[in-house]
Amino acid sequence: METVQHVVGVVVLSQRWLTAAGAARGWKTRRMSGRWSSMSVEQSPMRVCGREEPRKAVWVETGFVLLACVVPLIFVSVARRQPAPEAA
Amino acid sequence: MFQAAYRTLQAAVAIATVLFVISRSVRSPRRFGLFRFRWRDILYGLGLYVLCMGAYYAFWIAVGLIMKLLGAGGLSRATLGGIATPQTAAQYAVLALLSLVNGAAEELVMRAYLLTRFEQLFRSTAAAILLSAALFAAYHSYQGYVGLVTVALIGLIYGMCFARWRRIWPLILAHAFQDFVSIAMLALSR
Numbered sequence: 001m002e003t004v005q006h007v008v009g010v011v012v013l014s015q016r017w018l019t020a021a022g023a024a025r026g027w028k029t030r031r032m033s034g035r036w037s038s039m040s041v042e043q044s045p046m047r048v049c050g051r052e053e054p055r056k057a058v059w060v061e062t063g064f065v066l067l068a069c070v071v072p073l074i075f076v077s078v079a080r081r082q083p084a085p086e087a088a
Numbered sequence: 089m090f091q092a093a094y095r096t097l098q099a100a101v102a103i104a105t106v107l108f109v110i111s112r113s114v115r116s117p118r119r120f121g122l123f124r125f126r127w128r129d130i131l132y133g134l135g136l137y138v139l140c141m142g143a144y145y146a147f148w149i150a151v152g153l154i155m156k157l158l159g160a161g162g163l164s165r166a167t168l169g170g171i172a173t174p175q176t177a178a179q180y181a182v183l184a185l186l187s188l189v190n191g192a193a194e195e196l197v198m199r200a201y202l203l204t205r206f207e208q209l210f211r212s213t214a215a216a217i218l219l220s221a222a223l224f225a226a227y228h229s230y231q232g233y234v235g236l237v238t239v240a241l242i243g244l245i246y247g248m249c250f251a252r253w254r255r256i257w258p259l260i261l262a263h264a265f266q267d268f269v270s271i272a273m274l275a276l277s278r
Contacts, residue, residue: 053114055209061109062205066223069102069197073227080230 099193106196120200121256133261173275191263199250217247
């Protein structure tokens with residue numbers, strides 16, 4: 001059950017966060033424009049001008065990876081810590 | 089067996105997530121250290137594993153000596169009591185596979201993706217190495233303070249090696265060796 005929740009959580013999170021990251025990059029998504037973007041990543045102005053990705057998109061995407069892959073492990077690790085033996 | 093399957097699934101989800109995110113980036117996967125495997129990577133991985141073990145022993149011997157000089161109490165060992173250990177050849181094979189998958193997941197997330205992104209966001213390689221090592225140590229806190237410091241030390245060495253080599257394969261292999269040998273030694277000592 002825990003595994004299923006983890007997988008579903010990651011899928012739901014990825015849908016929301018990656019849409020936000022894509023929006024921050026300036027890509028059109030199906031939800032925003034009603035159809036797929038006509039502009040591919042390779043054709044986007046950022047790529048043509050040789051510029052780096054917008055910082056906001058990188059922040060959002062990094063936050064997503066932290067939330068999906070690292071934060072659950074930290075919680076599990078803290079929960080797994082054996083309590084200190086009680087003083088006699 | 090259930091524990092092994094659960095951990096493999098967790099690692100697979102992390103690998104898939106990071107590879108998907110990297111594939112969406114306008115940056116080349118090579119910027120994240122994703123190069124084709126070379127046989128030489130095994131040697132680099134073994135070398136890194138030996139380096140980490142050397143640093144581990146040197147660090148804790150030095151800490152032990154300092155504590156002895158100061159008259160402080162002894163150190164408690166890392167807590168790994170809850171980890172299931174292999175008994176049969178088949179279980180050792182599963183452990184080897186699990187170590188490789190787990191090593192791939194952790195190194196792809198912590199070094200290939202996060203270290204590269206932190207470097208980009210903070211514009212400092214040192215800060216990126218420190219932050220990724222701190223996060224790496226944070227989710228190993230179940231191993232107690234000794235384990236926490238050891239993992240932070242290993243995280244720093246892995247981060248420095250990744251910043252220098254810019255290849256993820258040696259780190260995945262070193263991590264897999266590390267996991268496999270630690271758990272195999274735990275099994276043999278029981």
